[in-house]
Amino acid sequence: MNSLTAALRFILLRREAGIAVMLVLFSLVVSAIEPRFLSLDTLRIVMLAVPLILIAGMGQMMVLLARHVDLSIGSILGFSAIVAGMAFRDLPEMPWWFGFFIATFVGAALGLVNGAVVTLFRLPSIIVTLGTLSLYRGVLFLISDARQVDPQYIPRPLIEMSQTSPIFGIPWIIFIALTIALISYVFLDHTRLGRQIYAIGSNPVAAPLRGISVVPVTLLVFTLSGALAGLAGVLYASRFGYVNPSITGVGFEFTVIAAVVVGGVSINGGVGTVLGTVLGVIFLGAVSVALPILGVSAFWRDAIYGAVIIIALLIDRSVRESGIRSATLEARA
Amino acid sequence: MFKKLSVLLGVAAGLTMMASAYAADPIKIVFVGKNTGNPYFDSLVQGFVDGCDKLGCEFEFVAPATAEATSQIPFITAQIQRGVDVIATSPNSPDALNQVLDRARAKGILVLSVNGDMTGNEEHRDAAILPTDFEKVGADQVELVGSLIDYEGEIAILSATTEAPDQNKWIVGMNEALANDPKYAKMKLVATVYGDDQPEKSTTEMEALLSTYPNLRGVISPTTVGIAASAQVVQSAGKADTVKVTGLGTPNQMRPFIKDGTVEAFQLWSPYNEGWLASHFAVGVKDGTIKNEVGATFEVPNLGTITINPLNSINTQAGLTTFDASNIDDFNF
């Protein structure tokens, strides 16, 4: 009993541990119903399902930490992917790895536009990015002439990044995602700039008093979010082998936001960790893979994502409310 | 406010009267597609364009941004307002267009359902131009997958959405063929799953199939998004030799998989011929040379004699075209 309370306490003190426990419980429940779920194969499928979400999730996390939100990442992903895809198609002499730069750069530029409108006119990011969600999708239709980039134009080495592995049979694309996560961790936890993002999100009014210039940092987080969504765009081409203007990236923003808030990033800014986000992304990935394995209709996915967002918000709220968490726990025990 | 508006409109209408006086002679055909950015329809539209070039009709293609049930309605109303002679559409819903199409027909506009029918609501369109006899698609597909796996082993179906009417009709045909034809006695359909025509969901469903049924020999995916995702998955997993993917796809989408041997053969019909036939049929009905009656026949250059089947449905070709390494380079759509 004692150890149980101690464990509970640990969970409540560390949000990441809570998500990890949720993940384990979920896996146990699913594998109790369908034992095949607990297999290396499933792990591989989950790991393949999450890199795009993880990469864009790192950007979204930074935006949320600064007390903003970026709804346009799905369109940015599509935009960057189509520009990179068109470059592959129309400039065959271009080295294939240059697509990474194109997509990331395009994404960064679109993110910068978001940030500029938000900071320049002091508008709520949610409305601005709701507008650019539609705007970017419209422009991407215009520049692509509403035409798909067919699989034959996606460079073979790019596609192989989702298939071949440098080590342990783990595809490149997963390493890229983990590298991005690691860099994000170092950036957020061990650099001045990273800590400033937290400071702005915790208290936007006090931040300037502490010598933090809010505008450049806000611009930075939106640019990073766009750049990472752009990177996810070129990896989309790698994973799915083609880019379609009306399919690629549609609805992606909700998946990413769901994953990030499940990972314990507070929508009130200033709270959240890379580890939590990684676990949140894996959790949602496990849910999406468990559904077909359980034979549950994919129709449930969106309802579950929505419920998960709301539950995560409520948990976040209750954690903030019980300021003296451990004391409360003591009293209960 | 209303008065002001109507005065204004009156003036504007007066100004533009002259413009509308011009349009008179050539038959005006418009095709309202499912949505933009759908590569499948590029070829169908080209058939219309070439048909109208030859016959001297005016053709325009419009489409909403999403393939959602109601998105085509404002477009159809606009075409009625424009006074076109023929509205061809690939309906996004079997019934949501009933009211607006009735209005079009009441104004003497010929309404054609192209590439898909409004099953159960046939009285709301004048005729349907279908690519092939949908009753035989299921059996053809089973025969194709059977020939690839020597008529022995487990097979699965990866379809579009659970309620997709055409796919469901074909799946019924597949099940009947498997149950009734002794040739397929050693083939066993182990699962029918749905990827909602989304690359992400289709990919996850396909990966789950491979993991759930280790003895799987073949997969039929009668939808362009599904077959591309399936091919990508078996290519990634290096299982192209053991699991044969086939289904309905477009040559441009499947070309790399045919070239590298991931997919040996797949099927489709000619969307170009649908547009070609539809334009000839529309002009013929409008100028009185074709009678839109069940049992009537007419000639179409390159396609031969076409018969109008029960429910005024017309097929452009008898069976499916099979694409493989030997002929894929002859097609570009």
Added chain:
Amino acid sequence: MSDTSIPKSAVQDAAPVRPRWKTILLRPEAMTFVLLILATLGASLLSPFFADIAYILESFTYYSEYAIVGLVLTLVIISGEIDLSGAAMMALSACLFGITYQAGYPISVAILVSLISGVAMGWFNAILVIRFKLPSIIVTIGTLTLFRGIAQVIAGDRSISKFPSWFVGIDYQYVLNLPIPVIVFCVVALALGVILGGTVLGRQIYQIGTSAIAAQHAGIRVNRIKTGLFIGMGVASSVAGLLTASRLASVRYDLASGAELQMVLIVMLGGTYIFGGRGSIIGTFLAAWLLVIIATGMTVANIPINAQLTVLGLLLIISIIATNIIYSRTQR
């Protein structure tokens, strides 16, 4: 439609008194009105088939459902909150209506179920926002995914139809030569305009939006009013869902998908201040017509949808920026 719902612009202390015409012109609704005239002219020049009142009214029925929700959303935004789940509530309530009817219950029961579901969904949003003090912006992103997800679970990918013929085709029923959805929109606009502009409640909604804390101190029942507004959103969405069901003679889970953008766009185009405290029903009323004129004008001119999406996205951003600038110049 004369409406004085917006608080009188306070004259700045140091600046000279602005002439009356300038004050009027600087109201965002005036901009909306000017845009409406320009758009009408533009659309008439763009296509000879546009300038036809019957056609424009018919086209308005396609957007009237969003516009009705937009009217209530105006009040929600003025009160300092937002609700992005309107389109999803439309879909879920319409699907519940369809399923209830299909299960063999009379259509009146189905309509009741749909309306009750509207109340319940609005209340659910309100509880999360008010009882749990969560930001409405993110709560309603969650509930928009949730509500549409539930609609997908209960209705699948099926379209539910075969409603009785008297229920179908409300958009072709006319009163005074106006389609019924247009009348519903005008009546709701008039009622909400009167409430907002001419009642204590309306004044309180502005005060809540300007400063919820000050409003609380002034004895205004902030939570009760906000709860009412969220429930109003739910009911309006359910009514809009029913209108859509009647217009299409069928319902499906993807009904009105992505329409949250149009709803917000209508309110923003009408000059309502995104941070609350300012805005008007007349603005939203004009903006709904503006949106219809723009969308219809482009569609009838066969302008590709690509360009239309771009224009709508740009409009949203420009209208918020413009409103923001106008308000910061005329006040404070």
